[in-house]
Amino acid sequence: MSNLNINTIRVDFPILHQEINGYPLVYLDNAATSQKPRQVIDAVSHYYLHDNANIHRGVHKLSQRATDLYEAARGKVRQFVNANSDKEIIFTRGATEAINLVAQSFVRPKLQANDEILISHLEHHANIVPWQILCEQTGAKLKVIPMTQTGELDLTQFDTMLTERTKILAIGHVSNALGTINPVKAMTEKAHAKNIPVLIDGAQAVPHMTVDVQDLNCDFYVFSGHKMFAPTGIGALYGREDLLNAMPPYQGGGDMILSVSFEKTIYNELPAKFEAGTPNISGVIGLGAAIDYMWQVGIDNIAAQEHHLLEIATRKIESLPGVNIIGTAAEKAAVISFMIEGVHPHDVGTIFDQQGVAIRTGHHCAQPVMEFYDIPATARASFAFYNSEEEVDALINAIQKTQELFA
Amino acid sequence: MSDLRELYQQVIMDHNKRPRNFREIEKANHLAHGNNPLCGDKLVVYLKLDGDKIDDVSFKGSGCAISMASASLMTEALKGKTIDEAQAIYEQVHKSMTGEETDRNLLGKLEVLSGVKEFPARVKCATLSWHTVHAAIDSDHDISISTE
Numbered sequence: 205m206s207n208l209n210i211n212t213i214r215v216d217f218p219i220l221h222q223e224i225n226g227y228p229l230v231y232l233d234n235a236a237t238s239q240k241p242r243q244v245i246d247a248v249s250h251y252y253l254h255d256n257a258n259i260h261r262g263v264h265k266l267s268q269r270a271t272d273l274y275e276a277a278r279g280k281v282r283q284f285v286n287a288n289s290d291k292e293i294i295f296t297r298g299a300t301e302a303i304n305l306v307a308q309s310f311v312r313p314k315l316q317a318n319d320e321i322l323i324s325h326l327e328h329h330a331n332i333v334p335w336q337i338l339c340e341q342t343g344a345k346l347k348v349i350p351m352t353q354t355g356e357l358d359l360t361q362f363d364t365m366l367t368e369r370t371k372i373l374a375i376g377h378v379s380n381a382l383g384t385i386n387p388v389k390a391m392t393e394k395a396h397a398k399n400i401p402v403l404i405d406g407a408q409a410v411p412h413m414t415v416d417v418q419d420l421n422c423d424f425y426v427f428s429g430h431k432m433f434a435p436t437g438i439g440a441l442y443g444r445e446d447l448l449n450a451m452p453p454y455q456g457g458g459d460m461i462l463s464v465s466f467e468k469t470i471y472n473e474l475p476a477k478f479e480a481g482t483p484n485i486s487g488v489i490g491l492g493a494a495i496d497y498m499w500q501v502g503i504d505n506i507a508a509q510e511h512h513l514l515e516i517a518t519r520k521i522e523s524l525p526g527v528n529i530i531g532t533a534a535e536k537a538a539v540i541s542f543m544i545e546g547v548h549p550h551d552v553g554t555i556f557d558q559q560g561v562a563i564r565t566g567h568h569c570a571q572p573v574m575e576f577y578d579i580p581a582t583a584r585a586s587f588a589f590y591n592s593e594e595e596v597d598a599l600i601n602a603i604q605k606t607q608e609l610f611a
Numbered sequence: 612m613s614d615l616r617e618l619y620q621q622v623i624m625d626h627n628k629r630p631r632n633f634r635e636i637e638k639a640n641h642l643a644h645g646n647n648p649l650c651g652d653k654l655v656v657y658l659k660l661d662g663d664k665i666d667d668v669s670f671k672g673s674g675c676a677i678s679m680a681s682a683s684l685m686t687e688a689l690k691g692k693t694i695d696e697a698q699a700i701y702e703q704v705h706k707s708m709t710g711e712e713t714d715r716n717l718l719g720k721l722e723v724l725s726g727v728k729e730f731p732a733r734v735k736c737a738t739l740s741w742h743t744v745h746a747a748i749d750s751d752h753d754i755s756i757s758t759e
Contacts, residue, residue, distance in 0.1 A: 225614075548675035550650045551619075554730055558615050566650055580651030580673060609619055610676075 208505050210592045216241040216497075217590050227560030230598045235380050235539050235586035236564050237430045238411060240494075244433060247493035248486045258482055260459055274485055277492030278475070284495045285406075285425060286416040287442050291474035294448070295488055298439035299407040300330040302426035303374070305441060305478065306403055307334040309451040310424070311372050317343030320369045322400075324349040324357055325576060326379040326386070329569040331405045335374060344371070351576060355382040355531030362391070366398050373402045377409035381570035381584070382531025383514075383539030385409075389420050396421065401447070407431055407439075411588070412510055412537050414503050417442050429487065434494035438487030441478070448474050455480040506589040510538035513587040517596045527603060530582050538587035541568075544603060547610045549581040555609060556583075561602045618726040618733070619676065622684075627676035632669040632686035644755040645672075645743030647735060652678045656743045663694045668744065675736050681724055682740035688721055694748055701741055708734050 214220055217239050222229050231239060251273065257266035259274050281293045296302040311321070321335045325348050332346075339346050347365055350358040357375075366373070373395040378385050392402045403424040409415055411432040417425045424447075428439040443451075453460055453471055457480030462470040471477050498506065517540055521527055526545040544552055553565035564584045567574045574581060585599055641658035654672025658665065668689050670682045689697050703717045707725035715722065727737045746756045 550652075550675035550733075550736065551677070554618070554733060555615060574651070580653070609615065610624070 208501065208509050208589060210509070210590065213501065213590050214592075216243065218242060218245075220590065224560040224562070225558050228598075230561045230591075230595045232585040232587060232591065232595065232599060233562045233564050234411070234588040234591075235383075235408060235431070235568075235584065237436065238433050238588055239590070240433055240435065240490075241497050243497045244435070244490050244493045248435060248490045251486050251489045256486075259485055260476070270485055273489050273492070274483075277488045277495075280492045280495045281440050284415075284498075285410070285440075285442050286418050288418065289445055292442055292445050292448065294441040294443065294475045294478040295483055296426075296439050296441050297437055297484070298428035298430070299405055299426045300334075300428075300439075302424075302439060302441035303331055303403065303405065304334045305454040306372075306424050306426075306443070307338045309454045309478075310401075310443075310447060312338055312342065313452065314371055315342040315344045318369065319344045319371045320347050320367060321345070322347045322349065322365055322370050322373045324375050324386070325351040325572055326355070326357065326382070326384060327374075327376055327570070327572070328380050328405065328407070329571070330407070331374055331376055332572070348572075349375075351573070354533055355379065355384050355573075356533045357384075357386055359387075359391070363394065366395055366400055368398070370395075370398070370400045373400055374405070375402075376405040376407075377415075378406075378412070378537045378539075379531070379570070379573070380408045380539070381568040381573045381582070382533065382541055383408075383536040383586075384531060384533040385535040385537060388422070392420060392422050408537060408539075411506075413507050423447055429491040429494065432494055433497060434491040435487045438484045438491050440491070445474065448478070453477055453480065457481040459483075501589065509589040510587050513591055513593070513596060514538040514540070516593060517585065517587070517599065520596065520600050521603070524600070524603060526607060530577055530579070539584060540586070541582040541584045543579065543582060544606055544610075547606055549583045551610075552583040552606055555606045556602045559598070559602045559605060561598055563599075614726075614729045618730060620723045620726060622720070622723045623676060623680040623726075626680035626683040630670075630679050630683040632683065632690070633671060634669050635671060636667050636669050639667075639669075641747040641750065643743045643747035643750065645739045645746075646755065646757045647674070647678070647739050648757060650675065650736065652736060652739055654678070654682055654740060654743060656682070656740060656747050658744070658747045660694075660748070665689050665692050665694070665697060670740060670743075674739070675733075677727060677733055677736040678739050681737045684721055684724065685740050685744060688719070689744065697744075697748065701745060704741055705738070708737055 255269040257270040259271040278290050278293050352358045395402050401423040404422045406427040410427045425442040430436040460480040528543045530541040549565040566581045636657040639657035645654045652674030657669045659667040668686045707713045710728045727733045
């Protein structure tokens with residue numbers, strides 16, 4: 205049990221207080237995107253009402269304010285993941301763009317035909333497709349760490365999969381489809397023992413747990429803001445400073461240059477080198493506000509409340525006949541993928557929605573995981589710290605109603 | 612929950628549980644694959660055309676109750692019809708799902724599919740088999756279509 209007063213917390217999330225089809229909204233689709241607290245909405249709104257200007261240029265007051273807010277948020281992100289320096293934090297559109305950046309700017313220049321990129325069977329499409337594109341471009345090969353029936357990584361062959369040809373290990377911290385928390389620190393250590401750099405996709409981890417990139421000792425860590433209570437269209441790449449310095453720019457444009465002539469362009473220093481064009485300033489400010497908010501609630505409190513919800517929801521679902529949980533790893537984030545016998549997940553989603561319960565149904569952008577279990581889709585309930593025990597009961601009730609309808 | 616009963620009527624539930632014409636046609640001369648990548652619905656529609664008459668029509672595949680029932684009802688409705696008659700039925704079904712005025716005589720039993728009009732996200736589940744049969748009629752070789 206956590207120390208949070210859920211009723212007080214829920215006041216911060218105005219969107220939760222509405223009815224859907226005559227029932228109170230029960231929002232259990234947090235792994236797709238989280239809701240935004242008033243503090244984040246206000247920060248974005250305040251910026252547009254009072255401080256909007258372009259950054260890193262112009263000597264006028266508004267431009268200075270916008271620049272200060274933007275760079276202050278970078279400092280918060282640095283502290284949030286415990287990076288060594290602000291130069292190691294690059295703002296991107298999200299985890300997806302950050303992975304593409306590393307694939308094209310860091311890995312591609314080093315890749316030769318028959319080199320290997322190592323990912324896992326549990327990955328989100330965002331950590332599969334950029335590497336496949338890279339393989340097509342270079343003739344490199346994609347290798348996949350297998351998974352087990354419980355939805356955990358099968359690491360029995362891991363050591364032998366790390367070869368002198370492996371140019372990067374790219375793995376998810378937490379599986380979005382099943383909730384599995386992967387042993388990324390131990391895996392990073394093994395990869396580093398063979399001088400293989402490591403990228404961790406933390407999109408599903410940062411909303412739920414303290415992340416320390418220096419403790420993980422990874423080379424790159426990526427995440428999206430919208431899954432951690434910030435606006436959509438903003439995310440961040442953490443990269444080790446020496447690696448980022450040695451990498452060519454990902455995109456060219458304004459702000460990433462020191463001087464431009466038709467003969468030669470000199471690139472800017474980190475982090476500006478990787479932030480071409482006018483960035484998503486309000487998104488960055490919203491991301492900073494989301495971090496402030498998470499600190500205020502307490503990340504340990506967030507983790508405790510979500511774990512509590514995961515435990516009671518798992519116990520209650522397991523006690524229902526005809527319902528199977530997909531993904532039963534020992535270490536899980538608050539994600540429950542499940543199947544109701546005889547009912548297709550898409551029908552489940554519609555019936556739940558009629559009772560105000562919002563869940564995700566589908567392949568969760570992780571089709572290889574669905575293929576592993578030989579199912580087309582699952583229903584997935586994913587919790588945030590603002591969810592209550594009453595909402596777990598609403599979920600159980602929705603499952604039972606679905607079974608009645610399909611009886 | 613009343614809209615739900617409207618969507619998941621007894622006829623739909625029955626055709627989902629016991630889909631009719633759920634088989635391959637060995638001597639099919641038209642065939643098409645239908646795929647809804649968003650929800651993973653996949654089906655194959657088999658057709659045996661004799662001139663402009665639908666001698667036999669069947670399907671195989673997997674999907675939600677709406678897509679399975681719609682495919683099953685479709686095979687029942689189209690068997691023995693001419694291509695022109697099938698086209699007219701197809702148009703009526705489409706109208707019923709988008710809330711337009713329909714010809715009840717032509718629509719018949721297929722009216723149960725009109726429940727999806729209250730569920731915009733589910734219309735493509737109900738139309739998948741119809742788009743697929745349409746593609747199968749138009750093409751004399753194996754083709755794939757995708758809704759979304």
